[in-house]
Amino acid sequence: MNDAPIISVRGLRKTFDEGLIVALAGADLEVQRGEFVAIVGPSGCGKSTLLHLIAALDRPDEGSVTVNGHDLVGGRKLDHVRAIDIGLIFQLHNLLPTLTASENVQVPMFETGRGARERRRRASELLALVGLEGKDDSRPTELSGGERQRVAIARALANDPAILLADEPTGSLDSVAGARVLDLLERLRSERGLTIVMVTHDMNVASRADRIVHMLDGRVVRSEVVDKPVGARAGG
Amino acid sequence: MPQSSEEVAIGSRASSDLDLSVGDTLAFDERELTVVGVYDADNLWEDSGAYAPLATVQEIARKPGVVTMVYVKVRDGVDPDTVAAGIEDEFAALTTVSSVSEYSEIDQGMEIIDAVNLAISALAVGIGAIGVTNTMIMSVFERTREIGILRAVGWRGSRILRMVVGESLLLCLVAAMFGSLSGVLASRAVILIPAVRSLIEPQYTIDIFVRALVVAVIVALAGAAYPAVRALRLTPMDALRHE
Numbered sequence: 405m406n407d408a409p410i411i412s413v414r415g416l417r418k419t420f421d422e423g424l425i426v427a428l429a430g431a432d433l434e435v436q437r438g439e440f441v442a443i444v445g446p447s448g449c450g451k452s453t454l455l456h457l458i459a460a461l462d463r464p465d466e467g468s469v470t471v472n473g474h475d476l477v478g479g480r481k482l483d484h485v486r487a488i489d490i491g492l493i494f495q496l497h498n499l500l501p502t503l504t505a506s507e508n509v510q511v512p513m514f515e516t517g518r519g520a521r522e523r524r525r526r527a528s529e530l531l532a533l534v535g536l537e538g539k540d541d542s543r544p545t546e547l548s549g550g551e552r553q554r555v556a557i558a559r560a561l562a563n564d565p566a567i568l569l570a571d572e573p574t575g576s577l578d579s580v581a582g583a584r585v586l587d588l589l590e591r592l593r594s595e596r597g598l599t600i601v602m603v604t605h606d607m608n609v610a611s612r613a614d615r616i617v618h619m620l621d622g623r624v625v626r627s628e629v630v631d632k633p634v635g636a637r638a639g640g
Numbered sequence: 641m642p643q644s645s646e647e648v649a650i651g652s653r654a655s656s657d658l659d660l661s662v663g664d665t666l667a668f669d670e671r672e673l674t675v676v677g678v679y680d681a682d683n684l685w686e687d688s689g690a691y692a693p694l695a696t697v698q699e700i701a702r703k704p705g706v707v708t709m710v711y712v713k714v715r716d717g718v719d720p721d722t723v724a725a726g727i728e729d730e731f732a733a734l735t736t737v738s739s740v741s742e743y744s745e746i747d748q749g750m751e752i753i754d755a756v757n758l759a760i761s762a763l764a765v766g767i768g769a770i771g772v773t774n775t776m777i778m779s780v781f782e783r784t785r786e787i788g789i790l791r792a793v794g795w796r797g798s799r800i801l802r803m804v805v806g807e808s809l810l811l812c813l814v815a816a817m818f819g820s821l822s823g824v825l826a827s828r829a830v831i832l833i834p835a836v837r838s839l840i841e842p843q844y845t846i847d848i849f850v851r852a853l854v855v856a857v858i859v860a861l862a863g864a865a866y867p868a869v870r871a872l873r874l875t876p877m878d879a880l881r882h883e
Contacts (some may be wrong), residue, residue: 463875483791483796486876498880
């Protein structure tokens with residue numbers, strides 16, 4: 405068992421508009437393997453920026469980010485980290501509208517060299533896993549908001565990542581669809597041992613996590629373990 | 641060859657274009673000439689023309705007594721240049737051509753046509769390259785967010801590059817095929833006009849189509865270069881922020 409945190413963030417600083425906007429002002433965070441962490445805070449506190457830097461979508465001005473043993477600041481193969489180690493879920497599903505659900509799920513698999521038949525088979529399995537059996541050939545416009553988000557989750561799982569990063573995954577969904585997405589994330593965490601980091605502004609959503617990290621003015625200011633009924637906490 | 645002032649020999653192309661053969665009558669204004677022969681000189685220009693007695697041609701051209709060109713055959717052992725110089729001394733208004741290379745110089749008209757043709761082709765390629773570049777820039781610009789999503793799920797820059805260049809190549813190859821087909825059809829349509837048909841004979845050689853294909857590939861690569869580099873320079877987050 406490896407006790408080192410799967411995500412380690414130290415002194416992370418990120419500014420925009422030539423330093424006029426300070427999104428992160430020395431954020432620190434550690435996440436253990438298999439943990440489900442929710443990051444909360446007011447608008448503009450830097451929680452999405454922190455998630456984007458952990459997802460290797462951007463480079464920080466200062467500080468260090470290590471994800472699953474990869475240095476994201478000094479390292480060069482960030483594409484590989486995004487393709488293999490991380491699964492990313494956005495608030496707005498960000499599916500490619502011209503592709504079918506199956507093709508959307510297959511997109512990340514191109515980086516793993518799987519053949520076309522294997523890609524289709526795996527996409528079908530993943531769509532079934534998220535409760536979308538038989539929707540392989542549906543285009544995003546033919547799916548409901550909740551279904552689109554579940555296709556996005558299937559896409560995030562395409563290359564069997566160790567970490568799932570979710571930016572307001574229920575933010576654009578109604579309460580029923582949102583609850584279903586959260587149930588799915590919890591199930592994936594417990595069945596697959598995934599590490600999940602989720603950004604949300606909704607404390608009810610955050611309470612589904614093992615731990616809630618509070619951010620303010622670009623820093624992590626508090627971390628609290630969620631008190632759940634015995635048996636309710638799965639996995640880690 | 642025509643023996644009397646009312647006879648004419650016509651080239652094979654003129655014969656087919658005008659649907660005339662030996663024994664038929666060829667009308668020039670008010671003159672009617674009888675076709676007494678059809679020749680094949682293996683030269684489009686000559687085969688589209690006709691031979692008639694000098695006086696007849698001068699009368700039709702309304703230039704009695706005027707001769708525009710005379711071929712002089714020199715005897716063996718006589719220097720053509722000496723003969724040419726003698727003619728020019730004797731007839732100051734005449735210009736002589738005594739060698740093939742000199743004739744080429746006189747034939748500058750064809751060279752000018754070739755040069756203009758090349759310039760128009762270069763201009764067309766240039767305009768095509770600008771069109772492809774513009775199309776690819778717009779395509780990449782409009783799909784910036786899509787590129788951001790692809791980068792976010794782990795696509796390498798090289799794969800994005802291949803996608804952009806591949807699309808540009810496909811665009812240009814389809815355009816080259818469509819353009820070649822249109823060119824063949826257009827040239828076939830143009831030579832249906834008798835006046836043009838007597839001057840132009842389209843050639844459909846394989847090297848012309850290969851050249852078009854090579855130009856299409858070069859234009860595709862040149863047109864894709866800037867948008868591809870632009871797509872690669874964006875971080876996934878920059879691309880995702882794009883609306």
